[in-house]
Amino acid sequence: MNSISELQDFIINGHKHYMPHISIDAAIFGYHDHQLKILLSGYKAMGGYCLPGGYIKRTETLDEAANRIVAESTSLTDLYLKQYKTFGDPDRIKWNELDFEKFSKEVGVPYIKDSWLIDQTISVGYYALTDFSLVTPKAGLLSDSCNWFNIDKIPPLLYDHDQMVKDSLHTLRTQLYYYPIAEKLLPAKFTLTEIHAVYETLLGKKLDIRNFPKKLVFLGLIKKLNEKRNIGPHRAPFLYKFDLKKYTKALETGTTLT
Amino acid sequence: MNSISELQDFIINGHKHYMPHISIDAAIFGYHDHQLKILLSGYKAMGGYCLPGGYIKRTETLDEAANRIVAESTSLTDLYLKQYKTFGDPDRIKWNELDFEKFSKEVGVPYIKDSWLIDQTISVGYYALTDFSLVTPKAGLLSDSCNWFNIDKIPPLLYDHDQMVKDSLHTLRTQLYYYPIAEKLLPAKFTLTEIHAVYETLLGKKLDIRNFPKKLVFLGLIKKLNEKRNIGPHRAPFLYKFDLKKYTKALETGTTLT
DNA sequence: CTTTATTGTGTAAAATTTACCAAATAGAAA
DNA sequence: TTTCTATTTGGTAAATTTTACACAATAAAG
Numbered sequence: 001m002n003s004i005s006e007l008q009d010f011i012i013n014g015h016k017h018y019m020p021h022i023s024i025d026a027a028i029f030g031y032h033d034h035q036l037k038i039l040l041s042g043y044k045a046m047g048g049y050c051l052p053g054g055y056i057k058r059t060e061t062l063d064e065a066a067n068r069i070v071a072e073s074t075s076l077t078d079l080y081l082k083q084y085k086t087f088g089d090p091d092r093i094k095w096n097e098l099d100f101e102k103f104s105k106e107v108g109v110p111y112i113k114d115s116w117l118i119d120q121t122i123s124v125g126y127y128a129l130t131d132f133s134l135v136t137p138k139a140g141l142l143s144d145s146c147n148w149f150n151i152d153k154i155p156p157l158l159y160d161h162d163q164m165v166k167d168s169l170h171t172l173r174t175q176l177y178y179y180p181i182a183e184k185l186l187p188a189k190f191t192l193t194e195i196h197a198v199y200e201t202l203l204g205k206k207l208d209i210r211n212f213p214k215k216l217v218f219l220g221l222i223k224k225l226n227e228k229r230n231i232g233p234h235r236a237p238f239l240y241k242f243d244l245k246k247y248t249k250a251l252e253t254g255t256t257l258t
Numbered sequence: 259m260n261s262i263s264e265l266q267d268f269i270i271n272g273h274k275h276y277m278p279h280i281s282i283d284a285a286i287f288g289y290h291d292h293q294l295k296i297l298l299s300g301y302k303a304m305g306g307y308c309l310p311g312g313y314i315k316r317t318e319t320l321d322e323a324a325n326r327i328v329a330e331s332t333s334l335t336d337l338y339l340k341q342y343k344t345f346g347d348p349d350r351i352k353w354n355e356l357d358f359e360k361f362s363k364e365v366g367v368p369y370i371k372d373s374w375l376i377d378q379t380i381s382v383g384y385y386a387l388t389d390f391s392l393v394t395p396k397a398g399l400l401s402d403s404c405n406w407f408n409i410d411k412i413p414p415l416l417y418d419h420d421q422m423v424k425d426s427l428h429t430l431r432t433q434l435y436y437y438p439i440a441e442k443l444l445p446a447k448f449t450l451t452e453i454h455a456v457y458e459t460l461l462g463k464k465l466d467i468r469n470f471p472k473k474l475v476f477l478g479l480i481k482k483l484n485e486k487r488n489i490g491p492h493r494a495p496f497l498y499k500f501d502l503k504k505y506t507k508a509l510e511t512g513t514t515l516t
Numbered sequence: 517c518t519t520t521a522t523t524g525t526g527t528a529a530a531a532t533t534t535a536c537c538a539a540a541t542a543g544a545a546a
Numbered sequence: 547t548t549t550c551t552a553t554t555t556g557g558t559a560a561a562t563t564t565t566a567c568a569c570a571a572t573a574a575a576g
Contacts (some may be wrong), residue, residue: 021277048318049287058378065485086344086382088320120316122280124344193523210524211565234522235572451554468555469534492553493541 002085005142008145009111010173015116018055023123024051024066025087025161027168028074029202030132031185036201037132038154038165045106048158049149051165052140053123055078066126070201073146080184081131084171085164088122092160095119108141125206127168131185180247181220187238191229220246264327265297265399266367273374276313281381283311283323283419286332286407287460288390289302289443293392296423297331300403303364306416309409309423310398326383331396331404338387338442343422344430346380350418355376365400367456385426389443404467426474431461438479447497449487451481478504 028039028051051074062083066129067238100118101207104111121192137146152167175181182198192213200207216222223243228236286309298307312327320341362369387464389401395404407413408415412423430433433439438454439469450471457467481501486494 019279019380021279021376021482034396056346056380059540060347062344064381067345083344086320086341088314088323090319122277122314122320124346124383133347191523208565208567210567212523215564230573231522233520233574237523251472377551449554464538466534468536471555473533488542489553491543491551493543495554 002110005257007107007254008128010141011109011112011117016054018056019213020055020116021119022070023053023055023121024062024080025051025123025164026070027125027127027165028079029052029129029151029172031129031133031198032133034197034201035132036150036204037148037149037198038081039135039137040147040149040154041073041140041143042147042223043142043158044144045103046158047162050143050158051161052146053107054092054140061076062124064117064123070126070128072140074130074139076130076135078098078184080170080179080181081126081176082128082179083124083126085125086107086122086124087093087160087164087214090120090162092123092159093121095121097193127172128212129172129181129185143204149202176202178247178251179242180242183242183244185190189225189227189229189241191231191237191239193237195240259476262451265365266381268329268399269367269373269375270363271401272313275315277316278313279377279379281311281379282327283309283381283383283422284310284324284339285338285383285385285423286328287385287387287409287427287430287457288393290389292455292459293390294409295406297390297393297395297436298344298407298408298412298415299331299398299401300405301316301400301416302402304416307413307419308391308401308416309419310401310404312398316359318336320382324382324386328384328386330398332336332388332393333396334388334393335472336442338437339384340386340429340433340437341382341384343383343425344380345383345418345422347418348378350381351379352417353379381422381480383422385430387439387443398479434460436505436509438500438502441500441502447483447485447487447499449495449497451495453498492500 019244030037040054042049043050052069054065054069054072056062056165056216057068060068063081066081067077067084070079093116097113097118100115101111131246132148135148137140137148139146154162156162157165172181176199182195182202185198186194193209194209195216196212199212213222217224217240220243222240225239225241227239229239230236265421268390277501286356288295288297290426299329300307310327310331312330314323315326318326321339324339324341325335325337328337328339353376355371358373359369361460368504373423390406397404409427412420415423428448430439440453440460444452451467453474454465454467454470457470471480475498476480478501480498483499485497487497488494
């Protein structure tokens, strides 16, 4: 939790810099070595976990705001980041004057009537992807903790964030063959075994180790390099790199890459 | 244009019923007999055309608001309707005090300083689909006209609405095999030739007349009925109907239907 | 030079897509 | 009645793509 004065200023003057009624919530997925995790913020005052989120500055585009919000909890920018859906049920967040009074008391801030934070908010959902081993999660201005959770051990989340996780993961999986999603997850030069593991883990299912890379190479999404990597007492695997031009070209023409 | 008093009330008191900073813009596509059109609202005060749009009531979900907004210009509800993207560049709408003063003068409403309409708005993009021959377009509270435009004769639109048309059409086309999009465009019982024409027109390309229906039947998306239609001096074609269960099941399991 | 673990080529079988011929109508015209 | 015209469809061969899997090719340690 940040300084009380900073929080207080946000509650009183936030609407001058941020737009009310609209927030961004980010499903930040982390991959490393066959494991898929998601970043969750803990809120003591509300007694539960949420996806990291925040408001949009009046000077920012949505993508810029999402980048900033992701950076606040990961300290990383330039992750693979994509908008997937906007959530706008008026009942999705039940956050009325009473809740706000309770919240103010919990965090030790004087209660402010008619705060810009009261009232319904529509939330633009983004998902992001990174290597979780590179990230030391950081709690935000309003949250008390921030940690990686294994994708199949997610606690029940507050508000409609369970639905957000479900929708974002579904989008991530369907877009895996259309966008260079895995590109930010791997070093510039990687082996077939490495990219195979990424796809298997993100999709949550087995893929034939021999046919899978053939497909990617055939589609031109990755290119074989004339280099090998030394991996100890085994045959040295060739290195590959992404061909990002292929993705953009395929997206323009609308070609299917599955 | 509606009554001045109604418009004036909207400008002064709108924020009590609608959320500021967030709007919905709908790309309403109309199909009929091999033709694809789009519905555009004309604004004299701004000298151009836009997609029909509106604000979100504080009691509505996004889908409900989109339905209402679509109904305002088409007088129809229950069209195929889908959210595709949210647009949030702070520069996407340049609508400052000066513009608003000019607008107020044009429509003959006293100028109100600090109106809730001033300032940037984020817009949630929806697309809808209907049979344009069933629709008599209707201008809204702020617009002066509303008409169908052939999809390849769209005038340059205001703000970022050209991009919206492009994105929405792209989404419509990619989703055509995954969702029962054409279902609302055809009678409950239709011939293969009819659905073939719908797909060709919406996709903007030729599809093999013999293989195309075989695919739909094989996938189980449409079912052959034991009835024929009389079409004059030619062989009577069989009638088919959509199997909506197949779509929902395929969406659950994430199966690809292309 | 054998063993072990992993990479990666090649290929045959299975499944799917594509192209298109020709038969089956239904009524109009001869 | 018999042709003629326009359209709907069944069927099928060829082309392409996907899937399964045998086994050859390392690299280094023992």
